[in-house]
Amino acid sequence: MTRITSLSRKTNETDIIVTVNLDGTGKTDIDTGVGFFDHMLEAFGRHGLFDLSVIAKGDVHIDAHHTVEDVGIVLGQTIANALGDKRGIQRFGQAAVPMDEALVEAVIDLSGRAYVAWGVNFERPMLGEMDTQLVEEFFRAFAGNGFFNLHVRQLAGHNAHHVAEASFKAVARALRAAVAPEPRIAGQIPSTKGTL
Numbered sequence: 001m002t003r004i005t006s007l008s009r010k011t012n013e014t015d016i017i018v019t020v021n022l023d024g025t026g027k028t029d030i031d032t033g034v035g036f037f038d039h040m041l042e043a044f045g046r047h048g049l050f051d052l053s054v055i056a057k058g059d060v061h062i063d064a065h066h067t068v069e070d071v072g073i074v075l076g077q078t079i080a081n082a083l084g085d086k087r088g089i090q091r092f093g094q095a096a097v098p099m100d101e102a103l104v105e106a107v108i109d110l111s112g113r114a115y116v117a118w119g120v121n122f123e124r125p126m127l128g129e130m131d132t133q134l135v136e137e138f139f140r141a142f143a144g145n146g147f148f149n150l151h152v153r154q155l156a157g158h159n160a161h162h163v164a165e166a167s168f169k170a171v172a173r174a175l176r177a178a179v180a181p182e183p184r185i186a187g188q189i190p191s192t193k194g195t196l
Helices: 035-048 065-083 133-146 160-179
Strands: 004-010 014-021 028-031 051-058 092-099 102-109 115-119 149-156
Touching: 004 065, 014 065, 028 035, 035 051, 035 065, 035 133, 035 160, 051 065, 065 133, 065 160, 092 160, 102 160, 115 133, 133 149, 133 160, 149 160
Parallel strands: 028 051, 115 149
Antiparallel strands: 004 014, 014 051, 092 102, 102 149
């Protein structure tokens, strides 16, 4: 089974192409025009073991909001497309990731229902040229368009860079677990409903 998908989105605000291989080795090619966001997406691909290409051009002369949110939209759609009907996957994933004083936990259910519970706080407003509020906006767009349940909560930490990076790595590792094949149910939908 090949789980590689490429999707694009073009609006008056952004032009984005995303390619994901869910069974990769963590190779990334990221260029969004937002340096800190590029760093987070590189960590996401590496720690999820997803081969990930994200090429985005956006109205960053205004701010990074449209670019970050729209990348979340396309990345969510791309992963949903790569998963197809979700036969034979684990479905659930959980990871807690430390980064120095920061500790963030992420839990995912590839349920087909979009929901985000966000429990992360930042003590400063900016990380490079990226507003820290955009971390939450990215994950809301990502889960909303990937149609999955996502809980992210900060268990410790105060350094904004560490908290953000632990969040991206935790979600990546939780997603890596959720999309992993489960040989005992090969060919089956992991739901009593028979669909996800």
